[in-house]
Amino acid sequence: MAVGNGGLAPTGRRRQSVTIKHVAADAGVSLQTVSRVINNGPNVRPAMKERVQASIDKLGYVPSIAAQRMSGSRSYLILAINDRDRTIADWRAREGRDWIDQMLLGGMLTAAERGYRMIFELVDTHSDHVERELGAAIAALRPDGIIVTPPHSENLQITDLLAESGIPFARIGSKEEGPGIAITMGDEYLAALATDHLIELGHKRIGLIAGPDEYSLAGWRIDGWCEAMGRAGLSVDGLCVKGDFGFESGIAAANSLLDRPDPPTAIIASNDQMALATLQVARERGLAVPEDMSLISFDNSPVVRFTDPPLTAVEQPIAATVSRAVEMLIDARTHAPPAEPVQIQGELVVRRSTGPARVDGR
Amino acid sequence: MAVGNGGLAPTGRRRQSVTIKHVAADAGVSLQTVSRVINNGPNVRPAMKERVQASIDKLGYVPSIAAQRMSGSRSYLILAINDRDRTIADWRAREGRDWIDQMLLGGMLTAAERGYRMIFELVDTHSDHVERELGAAIAALRPDGIIVTPPHSENLQITDLLAESGIPFARIGSKEEGPGIAITMGDEYLAALATDHLIELGHKRIGLIAGPDEYSLAGWRIDGWCEAMGRAGLSVDGLCVKGDFGFESGIAAANSLLDRPDPPTAIIASNDQMALATLQVARERGLAVPEDMSLISFDNSPVVRFTDPPLTAVEQPIAATVSRAVEMLIDARTHAPPAEPVQIQGELVVRRSTGPARVDGR
DNA sequence: ATGAAAGCGCTAACAT
DNA sequence: ATGTTAGCGCTTTCAT
Numbered sequence: 001m002a003v004g005n006g007g008l009a010p011t012g013r014r015r016q017s018v019t020i021k022h023v024a025a026d027a028g029v030s031l032q033t034v035s036r037v038i039n040n041g042p043n044v045r046p047a048m049k050e051r052v053q054a055s056i057d058k059l060g061y062v063p064s065i066a067a068q069r070m071s072g073s074r075s076y077l078i079l080a081i082n083d084r085d086r087t088i089a090d091w092r093a094r095e096g097r098d099w100i101d102q103m104l105l106g107g108m109l110t111a112a113e114r115g116y117r118m119i120f121e122l123v124d125t126h127s128d129h130v131e132r133e134l135g136a137a138i139a140a141l142r143p144d145g146i147i148v149t150p151p152h153s154e155n156l157q158i159t160d161l162l163a164e165s166g167i168p169f170a171r172i173g174s175k176e177e178g179p180g181i182a183i184t185m186g187d188e189y190l191a192a193l194a195t196d197h198l199i200e201l202g203h204k205r206i207g208l209i210a211g212p213d214e215y216s217l218a219g220w221r222i223d224g225w226c227e228a229m230g231r232a233g234l235s236v237d238g239l240c241v242k243g244d245f246g247f248e249s250g251i252a253a254a255n256s257l258l259d260r261p262d263p264p265t266a267i268i269a270s271n272d273q274m275a276l277a278t279l280q281v282a283r284e285r286g287l288a289v290p291e292d293m294s295l296i297s298f299d300n301s302p303v304v305r306f307t308d309p310p311l312t313a314v315e316q317p318i319a320a321t322v323s324r325a326v327e328m329l330i331d332a333r334t335h336a337p338p339a340e341p342v343q344i345q346g347e348l349v350v351r352r353s354t355g356p357a358r359v360d361g362r
Numbered sequence: 363m364a365v366g367n368g369g370l371a372p373t374g375r376r377r378q379s380v381t382i383k384h385v386a387a388d389a390g391v392s393l394q395t396v397s398r399v400i401n402n403g404p405n406v407r408p409a410m411k412e413r414v415q416a417s418i419d420k421l422g423y424v425p426s427i428a429a430q431r432m433s434g435s436r437s438y439l440i441l442a443i444n445d446r447d448r449t450i451a452d453w454r455a456r457e458g459r460d461w462i463d464q465m466l467l468g469g470m471l472t473a474a475e476r477g478y479r480m481i482f483e484l485v486d487t488h489s490d491h492v493e494r495e496l497g498a499a500i501a502a503l504r505p506d507g508i509i510v511t512p513p514h515s516e517n518l519q520i521t522d523l524l525a526e527s528g529i530p531f532a533r534i535g536s537k538e539e540g541p542g543i544a545i546t547m548g549d550e551y552l553a554a555l556a557t558d559h560l561i562e563l564g565h566k567r568i569g570l571i572a573g574p575d576e577y578s579l580a581g582w583r584i585d586g587w588c589e590a591m592g593r594a595g596l597s598v599d600g601l602c603v604k605g606d607f608g609f610e611s612g613i614a615a616a617n618s619l620l621d622r623p624d625p626p627t628a629i630i631a632s633n634d635q636m637a638l639a640t641l642q643v644a645r646e647r648g649l650a651v652p653e654d655m656s657l658i659s660f661d662n663s664p665v666v667r668f669t670d671p672p673l674t675a676v677e678q679p680i681a682a683t684v685s686r687a688v689e690m691l692i693d694a695r696t697h698a699p700p701a702e703p704v705q706i707q708g709e710l711v712v713r714r715s716t717g718p719a720r721v722d723g724r
Numbered sequence: 725a726t727g728a729a730a731g732c733g734c735t736a737a738c739a740t
Numbered sequence: 741a742t743g744t745t746a747g748c749g750c751t752t753t754c755a756t
Contacts, residue, residue, distance in 0.1 A: 018501070019733055030743045035735055043741050060494070062501035066431035067733035070748045075428065076502075091467045091681075096458040096664035104466060105453045108482060117503070119479050120470060132422070139380070139424035140438075141479070302458035306668040319453075381749055392727045397751060405725050429749035432732045728755075739744070 018061045027055040038063055039073075069142060074333070076116045078326055079143035080107060081134070081152055084122035096303035097272070099318050106319025107147070110326045116144070118326070123158075125151050131161055138165050145329025147322060148180075149173060150215050168332035170325035173217050175341040181328050182341035183321055187217045190314045191224025191268070193348050194296045197312070198266045199232045202357035203294060207239045207264035209253040209274045215245075221270050221298065239264055243274045250277025258285060258293075265357045266294035272301050275311060279353075290355030300349055309352035317346045380423045389417040400425055401435075431504060436695070438478045440688055441505035442469060443496065443514055446484035458665035459634070461680050468681025469509070472688045478506070480688070485520075487513050493523055500527050507691025509684060510542075511535060512577050530694035532687035535579050537703040543690050544703035545683055549579045552676045553586025553630070555710050556658045559674070560628045561594045564719035565656060569601045569626030571615040571636045577607075583632050583660065601626055605636045612639025620647060620655075627719045628656035634663050637673055641715075652717030662711055671714035679708045 023034045029052060036044045037052040044052075055061075069075040080103060090097045100120075107118045121137045123130060138146070146169040152158050153171035162169045163179035170181040191208075198206050208225045211218030222240060229236045241256050243249035250273060257264055258281065269275035275297030279289060287293045289309060297304050300313035321344045328337050382400075386393045391414060398406045399414040406414075417423075431437040442465060452459045462482075469480045483499045485492060500508070508531040514520050515533035524531045525541035532543040553570075560568050570587045573580030584602060591598045603618050605611035612635055619626055620643065631637035637659030641651060649655045651671060659666050662675035683706045690699050 020735095021733080031734075032736095032743060033741090036742090039735085045741065048741080060497060060501075062498045064431075064504060064733055065502050066428040066437065066504065067748095068735080069426075069428035070432050070733070070750090071735040072748060073735060088467070088471075091463060094460065094664045094667075096460065096668070098456065098458065098460065098463065100466065101453060101460065101463050104462065104482065105450070108484070109450075112484070117481050117483075119481060120466065121479075122470070122474070135422060136424045139422075140427050142426065142428065302456045303664065303668055305456075306458070306665055308670060383749080393750080394727060394752095395725090398726090401751085407725065410725080426749055429732095430751075432734090432749075433751035434732060435751060726756080728753105730751105730753080732749105732751090734748090735746105736748100737744100737746085740742080 018059045020061070020063070022059055023052065023055045023061045026059060027052045074144050075142050077141055077143040078107065078111055078116055078118045078145045078147065078329060079137060079141055080104075080118055080120050080147045080149075080322070081123050081137075081158075082120065082149055083152060084124045085126075087122055095273075097299075097301045099299075099301070099316075102318035103147075103149075103322045106322040107326050110323040111330075114327075114330050116326070116330060119143070123152065125155055125158075130155070130157055134158060134161055138167065143167060145169065145326070145332065147172060147325050147329070150217065154214075154216055168329050168337065170329055172321060172325060173215070175216070181325070181332075181337045183325055184217070184220075184341055184343050185316050185318075185321055186343050186345045187220035188224035188227070190298075190346050190348070191221040192228040193224075194268050194298075194312075194314050195225050195228035196232075197348055197350070197354065198268070198294055198296065199228065199234070201266075201294065201354060202359075203264075203266040204234055204357065205239065205262060205264040205266070206234070207241070207257040207267040208236075209250060209257070209267060209269045209278065210240055210242045211270040212242065212244045218270055225268060243270070245271050245273060247273045247277045250274030251281055254278040254281035258282075258287075264293075266296070266354070268296045268298070270298050272297050272299045272304055272311075272313070275304065275313075276307065279307060279311070289353050292358070294354040294357075296348075296354060305351070307353075312351045312354040313349050315346045315349050317344050320344050380421045382423070382425070384421055385414065385417045385423050388421060389414045436506050437504050439503055439505040440469065440473055440478055440480045440507045440509065440691060441499060441503055442466075442480055442482050442509045442511075442684070443485050443499075443520075444482065444511055445514060446486045449484055457635075458668075459661075459663045461661075461663070461678075464680035465509075465511075465684045468684040469688050472685040473692075476689075476692050478688070478692060481505070485514065487517055487520075492517070492519055496520060496523055500529065505529060507531065507688070507694065509534060509687050509691070512579065516576075516578055530691050530699065532691055534683060534687060535577070537578070543687070543694075543699045545687055546579070546582075546703055546705050547678050547680075547683055548705050548707045549582035550586035550589070552660075552708050552710070553583040554590040555586075556630050556660075556674075556676055557587050557590035558594075559710055559712070559716065560630070560656055560658065561590065561596070563628075563656065563716060564721075565626075565628040566596055566719065567601060567624060567626040567628070568596070569603070569619040569629040570598075571612060571619070571629060571631045571640065572602055572604045573632040574604065574606045580632055587630060605632070607633050607635060609635045609639045612636030613643055616640040616643035620644075620649075626655075628658070628716070630658045630660070632660050634659050634661045634666055634673075634675070637666065637675075638669065641669060641673070651715050654720070656716040656719075658710075658716060667713070669715075674713045674716040675711050677708045677711050679706050682706050 024031045065076045123133045150173040153174040241253040243253045297311045297313040300315040304311040427438045512535040515536040603615040605615045659673045659675040662677040666673035
């Protein structure tokens with residue numbers, strides 16, 4: 001017979017079995033005191049607190065988050081917003097991109113530690129009803145914090161709406177000034193890191209397949225690559241081609257790079273899909289990787305470990321980033337969040353798609 | 363006064379901007395009538411309904427789910443429970459298992475269509491505080507439906523607790539009688555299908571690497587294989603070895619199968635991890651796949667498309683299953699859910715790891 | 725077919 | 741340091 005339900009006749013409508021009232025009655029105190037204990041409020045004598053806690057434990061009482069929300073306090077909900085089309089496309093493709101997984105788990109575990117839960121919501125970016133969709137989610141849930149990812153995190157229509165809602169929010173993949181906590185994964189540094197790795201291997205012509213302008217992080221990766229090339233005194237002329245993060249665009253970009261009279265001996269692709277495409281192009285052209293051409297990928301989703309050869313890749317620490325975002329969002333109640341963009345550092349995972357440049361320079 | 367935050371002074375505590383009251387005032391009706399319109403209740407004249415709906419649209423009103431929950435109605439929340447250790451291990455490993463992704467998206471999209479949201483929760487199976495963990499989640503959220511996956515779906519401690527809570531729940535991967543909606547993915551049929559595929563290719567000795575007894579579905583897969591072998595007049599003697607769904611156990615199982623004086627010419631592994639292990643063992647032994655040995659995997663997670671060769675695999679329709687579960691759970695308010703186990707059919711995806719048996723029988 | 729009143733479980737504001 | 745009161749936004753009685 002479970003705990004709780006103590007004196008309650010099982011006849012009535014089945015509402016919440018054990019409420020704050022039961023606890024108050026059991027401990028012989030007022031509702032308020034119980035509430036204070038639950039919320040670690042001040043002005044409770046240790047002895048009192050202990051007694052109430054004992055009743056809570058005994059009855060197995062857990063506060064209803066709906067009721068907590070109602071009375072003007074927290075909802076204990078963190079909302080994570082992702083782009084609908086992109087998320088569904090990835091999901092359908094089943095090609096092993098696991099950023100939703102990483103977001104969910106990174107966020108969920110951290111949230112759980114603090115008594116919060118995460119809810120995911122898909123929202124169309126390119127749509128005149130963004131406001132309605134997002135506004136509805138906010139109104140329905142009234143979350144205590146919201147996490148937005150690219151491209152939403154750079155969509156002014158969205159960030160303005162969030163700012164107006166008064167709910168703390170984190171912009172992942174954005175370093176713009178403005179409302180909300182900006183968090184990045186050090187794209188510029190990582191691109192430079194990847195480039196340096198290739199330079200150390202003796203490569204002189206290092207191509208970059210960039211992402212679309214719509215994403216600022218695509219630009220930061222270009223910056224990092226340019227910076228590292230410049231530092232080494234290497235030219236970047238004609239070595240940067242834009243893709244759209246899709247496989248097909250990667251094919252085109254890789255071909256355009258390799259069609260040059262003086263083709264790169266190494267290529268950095270700004271995401272896994274375009275790297276996979278580049279790998280295929282190399283194979284079609286009879287170029288061995290890494291003997292004839294080195295390749296580095298961005299994202300490091302699981303699939304790049306299973307290609308032949310496994311790809312050297314820049315790891316995007318998505319779980320850690322979302323986890324940190326959740327923490328800052330929860331803390332925003334009490335401490336003011338950092339005004340400067342927060343950076344969660346990724347790293348380069350060296351595998352077998354990168355090797356020394358050929359001495360003949362080809 | 364007050365569309366949105368329009369007239370609201372930013373001074374006061376910021377509560378829900380547009381409430382049912384605003385709508386009632388705007389439409390010049392009682393709260394009750396608005397509530398009836400929201401919930402598609404009876405006894406509202408079409409004209410009235412239209413007028414209220416107009417106000418709702420105009421003000422952009424969205425009901426607060428917390429308030430809806432409070433007043434004894436629905437919470438519009440579906441809770442999905444997964445095993446903590448297994449989920450975290452998969453996530454950390456980043457080996458491309460995507461069942462969480464499939465669950466989340468399959469469930470989330472269907473839930474969203476009906477105005478519901480999904481929340482994920484990790485619970486330890488092997489723990490004396492299952493009751494506390496699960497009970498706390500239920501008490502805090504009061505979801506309208508709960509989805510449990512293996513091994514939870516076959517844990518009596520858990521299913522009993524759920525039954526007692528009075529909240530509709532779905533047991534995925536379980537066909538036991540008892541409370542809750544049982545849903546399976548046709549494991550027995552699928553195992554037979556895989557076996558038949560190999561038999562048609564001329565294989566006579568088809569090994570099975572089974573899953574642990576803890577999972578009923580492991581048994582169903584054995585049954586399906588046995589049945590197909592029997593139908594074809596083939597012996598199963600010594601051709602079934604148990605693993606635990608882990609890579610290492612797959613290595614051991616594959617070795618044990620291939621060490622036989624009369625080794626199988628084809629192997630079915632009960633999940634992807636063990637299939638990957640089998641592939642590695644084959645490679646180590648100099649067996650070409652599929653020339654020397656055919657291999658079929660269960661689950662069809664993204665990674666098996668990227669191995670060399672890509673694996674023929676049984677597809678587990680996780681997204682469809684969870685989607686169906688969500689639907690039945692939501693419908694449980696009105697229609698009684700099916701008493702018989704529901705089956706969502708998977709399929710066999712033929713790739714390049716299966717081929718004709720060698721004529722010499724080796 | 726509509727409205728008024730009561731109350732869900734909890735916390736904020738105000739006592740004491 | 742503790743208790744009392746009012747009310748969050750909504751749905752459920754129970755009128756009319």
